[in-house]
Amino acid sequence: MTYAAPHIGDSLTGVGNAWKWIGLAGVVGVAASGVLVARDQRQRNAYSADDIRDRLRKRYEEIDTPDN
Secondary structure (H helix, E strand, C coil), X not given: CCCCCCCHHHHHHHHHXXXXXXXXXXXXXXXXXXXXXXXXXXXXXXXXXXXHHHHXXXXXXXXXXXXX
């Protein structure tokens, strides 16, 4: 009768698999962050310089200035 010793890596298979899932979750998180940044950048670029200038002037006019 022969006895086969277990391989060293066999006991770590579950741990290695967990690290693969953690790595995959990290990659998905980075990709999702990139999507959000790109969407925000597109929304910011949707305004022309005149639009931004008009909005800033409107905000400035809405500010209540204290009487000194």
